[in-house]
Amino acid sequence: MPKQKSVKLGCWNVNSLKVRLEHLAEFLTAQPLDILALQETKTQDEQFPIEAIRSMGYQVLFHGQKTYNGVAILSKQPMEELSRGLAGFDDPQARVLTAKWQDLVVVDVYVPNGQAVGSDKYVYKLKFLDALRNHLQALADRHPNVVVMGDFNIAPEDRDVHDPKKWVGEVLVSADERQALGEIIQSGFRDVYRQFPQEEHSFSWWDYRKACFERNAGLRIDLILASTPLAARCVSSMIDRLPRSWERPSDHTPVIAEFSL
């Protein structure tokens, strides 16, 4: 019987890696995760701060572009890059990175925002989610332990929304995108945060405007989804609000899950 070990994973939309490097170092000192998936690095690969990440004690894979989007996976132990983007979904936007870490397949995802229900960007969001479901299905067919984590830009349920009445039908909560997320989950994944008792009004993103963080007027749109066999090995999950309280923060805060493997 192999010895059980604890593996801690997290995801965080940093809203510019360059601006948030000090916060990242501070966070990883407080929460020495085994794997951290970043979104919105907004960094071209040629300019990626490999050395700064290395000095934090982490290896890193990255898939970026100029100005927008960009994803990166940090880990203490070696990883192998499996793919960039989604098979069969030709996309110039750098939003998905898939890697193998020991027996785990890790998918770092930055789902499109969608701008407004019915817009071109909303249509793109739904197509992206369909391609993401296919990507995850193909991975889960070959690997029992798949985790997909990042900024989904969808609040799964009304309890993930500070004021559901105000948000009815809006992008991030609308029926079609919730349905698309539901299809991913129904294909064999679990939102591990909800496997444990959590405080009401737990959110992962707060608008910079109108003192939303101070009023806890937020949404839970950053998710860790684990394949069913892996989800059974999840022992805890939490949102770490602390980095959102720091000076000049990202508008998102990290989400963490611990597994017994």
Added chain:
DNA sequence: ATGGCTAACATGGTTAGA
């Protein structure tokens, strides 16, 4: 009423986020 912040790119004001 379409604002209110923040970041990138650029160096003033637009694009995008969510």
